[in-house]
Amino acid sequence: MKLKYRNYIRPIFYTIFGLFVVFACQKINPFEDVELTVNTDIYKAPILLRFVDGNADATKVPEGLTVTISGPDKSLVLDDAGGKDYTVIGNVLPLVLNKNVKPSEANPIEFTVAVSGVGYVSTSKTITVVSADSTLAFDVPLTSVASPPHGTAAATSVLSLTTGSTINVPATADKAETAQITIAPGTQVKDATGNVINATTVKTQVVQYGTETQEALTSFPGGFAAENVAMQNGTTTEGSFITGGFVAVDMEAEGKKVTSFSKPIDVKVGVSTELENPETGQKVHEGDKIPTWSYDSETGEWKEEGEAIVTKGADGKLTATFKAAHLSYWNLDWYYRGCSNRSTTLKFRVASNINTYTNSYDFYGYLYLVAPNGSRSYYTSISNFDVLNGNLNNGFINAGRAPNNFRVQLDIFSRNSSALIGRSAAFDPCSSTPVNVNVSVPNIPPYINIDIDFTVKCSNKTLNIKPSTWVDFYDSIDRRWASTYARSGKASTTLREGRPYTFYTYYDGKSYSGRVTFGKNSSTIVTSGGIGITGNTSYNASTGRVSVLASYTANDCK
Template sequence: MKSYLRKYIWLAIPLGIALIFFSTCNFKNPTDNLKLIVNFESVKTTVAVDFVNSKTGATIDDRTITLQVEGKDRAMAVDLTNEPASRFSVTEGLISFGIREGVTPTPDSPLELRLIVNAAGYLPTSLPVVIDSTGSHPFSVFMVLKSDPPEGVSTTSDNSGQAGNNGAVLGAIVVSTDPEPESGCAATVTIPQGTIVTDGSGNPLQGGLTVEVTYFNSQTESSLNSFPGGFSVNVSADPDGNPGEGVFITAGFIVVEITDANGRKASSFDPEITLTIEIAPGTINPETDLPVAAGDIIPVWSYDNATGEWQYEGPGVVTGPNANGNFQISYQTGHLSWWNLDWWWWWCSLGKRIVLQGKTDCDGCLWVNVKAVWGGWTSWRYICDDFIQFYYIVPKSLPVEITAFDRWGRRVGGPLRIEDLCDLTQPVMNINIQSTNTYRVFHITGTCPNKDRLDIRPSLPVWIREAGTSRWRYLGYVRNGVLEICNFEVPKRYEIKTFYRGRYYSALFDFYADYSVFVSGNYVTATASGNHVYYNVTLPDNLCNRL
């Protein structure tokens, strides 16, 4: 056997069970009355990621998503068999990977990754991932479908522009989004006649030009969820010119994409073009605790799609109000990216711990939202413990509201208002999850058709959804083939799914009114007995041949 199998192996014998420890997996000629049971946990730290349409809340499973692992500790990324892997092709909206075995992240020495995400028809985005312990770490990535953006977002496309053979724009191009309904704000790009437009390789764009402009307001939850890279960031240079970490509080952001008839994407402009972002009246300037006013300074930042990092571009000066009552910032740029108006906010590395009173291990992970009371900042995270610990880059002196949801998206705690996450007092959030008589222990065994004396007990993340719904949610971590779950509604049908070595495995199970269970699935056979459900999963040949 390959060395990625664990060295602790059980031999089950019909007349009894003998527990034998081996230092190698090189077994030869086992006798017929022996069954080899392998507790398969090649890595002890995993990252489980699902990809979500920002408008509909549905898992994106209708196209291929590309996930690239970057960041300071990207070399630590492996697949679930502990083989190096940093690029993944996602076809069903879910993926899991591991952290190299032997690496033990801690709160004092966390691992820092950045997930770069691309999918056809969606705006590119990224997600910072901080791992501070072993175990399974679930995350969700929100993505914007350009043809159907969420609330708080306005987009427009214009194809009236033309460029000559040398890339020079033949006439001035001015493209504005419609006012976004929630804020009444818009964004505008202005390209002067004669501007030379080139792609990332220096090739000129030629012929017809398509200009797409998308504006995101700073208040609507679905808009803020779409912010690429998150609001706790590492930058190569802050407004004082120093590399470092900090918190963004946004006043709005935009993305501009320009392509020609040959599919070339604009990257650079000579001379510079002008971008204008409007700001809604009443938007709070966190530095003054007052609504924004003419003369206020908001730093301007640009985003690198390849690295997922933000770069400081200079101060933005607020002007206005305009005739429509909105304020605005205009600035010149010679390149394209996401553009963002963000106050650079201070932070602490260790923040508040909030006790989740009433949460049990059986309840699984909660889906927790933390958002600034005055807008401009939000964070979603899965919480699997009975407390929330804020650490790494925590916004200081920023009033927030915290709300907890169960695995089905139902509110079970909060909103709890906290004036300062860096205040180390320990408040309590009461968690109220309705208990049902649906405690079950799932036993999962992988088998190979040509190796009937070999059983694999896997360790890997699992997702769940109510049958017929569109959102997969993190259920938990199967360890050595066992997962305990509870509090399902009856009668109802559910689906579970996982991913391993290029294949997705799924199964249906029905909880009937009498709490009995029926199970079926692809690559899966199952039986149920009392509180125990037994899955037998047929493993792919490419894995079986390695055993």
């Protein structure tokens, strides 16, 4: 790791240099055996993306991931060391913005993070920043092909281009629908440059997302708030999708990624018999037309393609059928343009039975679109929600992308029990008026307030660095993460009292970790494998707070 602190301490060096000149004639070094401590808080809007498995039963986090940054403001996005080496550390990606940025609701900064990895469906997350002082943390669900989320299913096969072939995605216990991709005999496949790949077979992977489980909906690649939508009339807009089903199709021939075909392929996607058509308020039936959209997981762009026709089989099941001339992720969706105030940050005013701080990561919210006919469709989530009575800090950024003829409703859940603990009335997403939400939390676990003082000790220099960095806490009992951001080494958070945590910090492509239990007794931080964090904790009975002194050693401070 190279700790890049030149920008932080250049003024200090100038002062030191002047003092050396003064003392030079006396051959005295006034700083001999003196250890400098330097703060490192110059970048803006720290962002943490944690890539998680969309399957709630998964016991391992995604690994071996790579990311790319695109979008209108990609040049302003930096890694946490101030460069552009966007490295996923385990399953975590820390980012910051250029120190000169001044984002606002009127002039937000937007960029898209695309993520891919062997064995996972590629996806992307578009991030909007409206304040340079904000700290943003997101959980991004990934779909494992080997063990997909409930309500999804995958199939892989080698298809013949010479004789033509079909691949079928089967129904499962929690997804009654099937999907089918058919390649016609004599079809040629092409690469990204449009050149024909000389191949007779093609490796094919299809993942189908149903519409009846929350896991499938939250794992939906790209999400339902669409920031970059190319319409058939040549315009680009943004808004929201209500999905009728989704298939992620990947093909490879002779080691090259397939992007298009000489003959369109036939795509059949099963449609739930319980799915409501938001245009009519009635369940989807034979003869309905559902618009089709392609999705580029590398750029986050949606493109209007055409329509799928719904047919009904002898078994009573519904299928939407269409042709695809190019390879993409394909979505059956009704699309609605958003409000004109696209970057509105909507606030929620909480009334609850919680009057002391809890950990917001123990609570989360789902937002639903409410159609004029009253039907609800999942829209997006708030991955952590502060349930403290009177709180007004939970933000819904880009509320204006919700359809302007729909309303939105917020449901709040406890991660401890997955129980619904609060619900707002349906509200206008185009308004900037705070929304009231009543929350009642049962069986509140004991929490304790924590103050962290973090230091990086340079073994090759008489220098300490107070890092500005994310600090993550992992509760192995509940398999749950919590995060806070340390500015110049200082951070505060609230965690479960008496729980053992592994906590991590990150910098320049490396992670550092230690184990500790936060309680009313002093404790020692135990190094947790790899490059370790050491230190201790102490409890102040008069303030009811735990102080944490933590550090790790770096041997390559430059």
